[in-house]
Amino acid sequence: NEPNQQQLFTIKEIFGYYSITADNFYKMLFILTRIREKIPVIMMGETGIGKTSLITKLNQLLNNGENKIKTLNINFGTDNETIENFLFSKKGQDKKSICDEAKEKENEDIWVFFDEINTCNILGLISEIFCKHSCNGKDLPNNIIFIGACNPYSPKIEEKEGLKIKKRNNSFSNLKYAVNPLPHCLLNYVINFSLSSEDEEKYIKNLIEEPIEKKYLEKIIKSKNETNIFLLVAKLFKWKNEVIKRDMVINDLDKNKKEEYKKLCDIANEAVRKAHEFVRKKNGASSISLREIRRFGIFYEYFSNYLILKKESEIINTNYIFLWLKNLFFDKIDEFTDYDIYQNSIMLSIYLCYYIKIKKKEDRKEFENNMGDVFGKHNLKWGFMQVIEREKQYIINNIQLPKDIAKNEDLLTNIFVSFVCITSKIPLIIVGKPGRSKTLSFQLLFKSMKGEDSISSLFQKLPKLYCNSYQGSLSSTSQGIENVFIKARNKKKENGTFIVFIDELGLAEHSPYNPLKVLHSQLEYDLYNDKERIGFIGISNWELDSAKMNRAVFLSISEQDEQDLIKTANTIADSINKFTALYKKDIIENLAKIYHKYINDPDIQADLQDFHGQRDFHNLIKIYTKNSSKTTNDDDCAKNSIERNLSGKKFNEE
Numbered sequence: 001n002e003p004n005q006q007q008l009f010t011i012k013e014i015f016g017y018y019s020i021t022a023d024n025f026y027k028m029l030f031i032l033t034r035i036r037e038k039i040p041v042i043m044m045g046e047t048g049i050g051k052t053s054l055i056t057k058l059n060q061l062l063n064n065g066e067n068k069i070k071t072l073n074i075n076f077g078t079d080n081e082t083i084e085n086f087l088f089s090k091k092g093q094d095k096k097s098i099c100d101e102a103k104e105k106e107n108e109d110i111w112v113f114f115d116e117i118n119t120c121n122i123l124g125l126i127s128e129i130f131c132k133h134s135c136n137g138k139d140l141p142n143n144i145i146f147i148g149a150c151n152p153y154s155p156k157i158e159e160k161e162g163l164k165i166k167k168r169n170n171s172f173s174n175l176k177y178a179v180n181p182l183p184h185c186l187l188n189y190v191i192n193f194s195l196s197s198e199d200e201e202k203y204i205k206n207l208i209e210e211p212i213e214k215k216y217l218e219k220i221i222k223s224k225n226e227t228n229i230f231l232l233v234a235k236l237f238k239w240k241n242e243v244i245k246r247d248m249v250i251n252d253l254d255k256n257k258k259e260e261y262k263k264l265c266d267i268a269n270e271a272v273r274k275a276h277e278f279v280r281k282k283n284g285a286s287s288i289s290l291r292e293i294r295r296f297g298i299f300y301e302y303f304s305n306y307l308i309l310k311k312e313s314e315i316i317n318t319n320y321i322f323l324w325l326k327n328l329f330f331d332k333i334d335e336f337t338d339y340d341i342y343q344n345s346i347m348l349s350i351y352l353c354y355y356i357k358i359k360k361k362e363d364r365k366e367f368e369n370n371m372g373d374v375f376g377k378h379n380l381k382w383g384f385m386q387v388i389e390r391e392k393q394y395i396i397n398n399i400q401l402p403k404d405i406a407k408n409e410d411l412l413t414n415i416f417v418s419f420v421c422i423t424s425k426i427p428l429i430i431v432g433k434p435g436r437s438k439t440l441s442f443q444l445l446f447k448s449m450k451g452e453d454s455i456s457s458l459f460q461k462l463p464k465l466y467c468n469s470y471q472g473s474l475s476s477t478s479q480g481i482e483n484v485f486i487k488a489r490n491k492k493k494e495n496g497t498f499i500v501f502i503d504e505l506g507l508a509e510h511s512p513y514n515p516l517k518v519l520h521s522q523l524e525y526d527l528y529n530d531k532e533r534i535g536f537i538g539i540s541n542w543e544l545d546s547a548k549m550n551r552a553v554f555l556s557i558s559e560q561d562e563q564d565l566i567k568t569a570n571t572i573a574d575s576i577n578k579f580t581a582l583y584k585k586d587i588i589e590n591l592a593k594i595y596h597k598y599i600n601d602p603d604i605q606a607d608l609q610d611f612h613g614q615r616d617f618h619n620l621i622k623i624y625t626k627n628s629s630k631t632t633n634d635d636d637c638a639k640n641s642i643e644r645n646l647s648g649k650k651f652n653e654e
Contacts, residue, residue, distance in 0.1 A: 052115060078120040105143070113147045130148070130189060264342055282359070359558055465499065468487055
């Protein structure tokens with residue numbers, strides 16, 4: 001009650017929606033006991049299971065909600081000078097180094113956190129810091145407490161998506177994570193950091209309820225029909241600071257609203273749990289983490305806002321007669337309730353977080369059936385894939401495509417996912433073989449998103465897209481990639497959307513300099529505020545290590561079966577010459593079948609796997625479609641197209 005006394009926050013206010021379980025409570029006590037005895041701590045565990053968040057929350061709890069940890073994100077390019085500058089260089093407004101601050105505050109512990117400690121080549125210096133409490137022979141203040149986090153040094157066991165690489169250019173290629181083994185002297189400080197299935201379910205429940213509760217109650221508070229008690233509660237408990245007294249607000253809801261809210265939470269919780277377990281089973285344990293749950297919350301809020309604005313825009317910008325026709329033959333836009341929007345947002349978020357990760361086509365079909373069962377038993381108006389296809393078509397219809405560009409499934413998916421990730425500033429990594437419209441989809445979006453100068457009314461309402469590009473190669477370095485992000489953040493303007501686009505990310509992955517470790521800190525969504533946050537799209541022909549893939553939305557472009565190729569061939573032909581596509585459909589489909597048989601023949605593919613790819617197939621159909629109208633001999637035209645696009649390999653003389 002004294003005038004100058006600092007206000008103390010409750011544990012609920014500090015932790016927010018962070019889930020406290022018996023397991024992580026024990027870990028906090030164990031870590032705190034070591035810290036009080038001045039014993040260093042190294043947390044070792046799989047990516048995305050809450051190592052950094054736990055140590056951050058523990059520090060906030062000790063400092064009345066303020067995070068006072070000094071963090072250094074270590075990567076392959078980190079050297080002795082970097083560590084020395086971090087500890088001894090004067091910085092900040094008070095021009096003090098970490099060591100100077102520690103000497104001034106003798107009675108206060110200063111926590112220094114080294115993240116990803118085993119990604120660099122200076123483990124000798126790190127061992128000296130942790131074991132001897134000195135840096136290159138210079139003694140460090142006793143009240144500096146060193147904490148580290150790392151991924152385990154373990155072999156790669158999951159089947160990876162994309163091209164099959166025969167030659168490996170660095171020592172990390174056969175590891176699950178691109179890391180070095182820890183020296184024996186550091187092993188005494190290691191805490192095995194794992195996550196049980198029961199604790200994971202609790203995390204999922206808490207992390208899912210936060211965005212659903214926020215959007216649902218936020219709308220009610222703004223409603224004109226609600227009493228002032230909601231506005232009073234919102235102001236009293238600082239809604240914008242995410243400190244929500246859910247019991248008080250929800251208890252004031254009427255019975256129907258309570259049931260509606262509970263149903264939304266139940267649908268989302270069941271869908272996410274089943275999706276989480278399905279992807280882990282199909283893609284491997286390290287392919288999934290709590291970061292997917294965090295992204296689900298971000299996407300849920302994004303799609304809730306996006307669908308509300310889309311609905312308002314459709315009603316305002318559509319004349320009465322056209323709106324009547326649209327309502328007659330399609331979804332009734334003006335009857336699209338807020339509850340419908342929340343349901344659709346759950347489906348779209350599941351699609352972005354889980355569905356597009358699945359590598360095999362048959363597994364995706366199984367996933368669709370599973371989600372159909374989850375959403376079906378709650379009597380939702382639309383099916384899972386029906387909602388997805390509707391939004392894909394909406395985005396592609398706002399983009400002007402060149403004449404010979406076909407609206408095939410690859411292009412639709414790539415453009416939709418890229419658009420969502422760009423506008424929500426969520427990192428995206430697209431993995432697939434050459435010719436699967438990865439780069440093309442971004443180029444089309446970049447040409448379309450010109451802000452007020454855009455042709456489409458959708459993109460006119462969005463900020464202009466600015467791009468900083470980088471070409472990955474075997475000579476890429478950490479500094480080169482980091483400079484691209486620094487440049488993008490320095491150029492950032494309030495009325496623009498800035499993105500870093502890295503092509504051939506997979507080549508940089510195999511660089512002997514291991515440059516992609518620098519992406520770990522750059523791709524952490526919660527590490528930057530909204531003004532500093534920029535988008536990221538990486539294109540690769542093969543999958544990267546789990547720690548990188550885990551920090552971004554992973555779009556896996558699955559192999560096409562015969563029916564997919566036939567559909568693509570018909571779409572390409574129709575975009576070039578509708579007459580040929582209609583009257584020579586049999587020949588076009590036969591060409592697709594021939595290509596499918598060719599690329600799946602083990603004898604033919606034994607020597608040079610992936611010698612021919614999707615670009616050869618696209619060109620095969622394009623050449624036939626263009627030339628068939630100039631000749632009456634369809635067989636010769638088809639043979640000529642095959643020879644031009646599927647040649648180049650030596651004949652077997654036998």
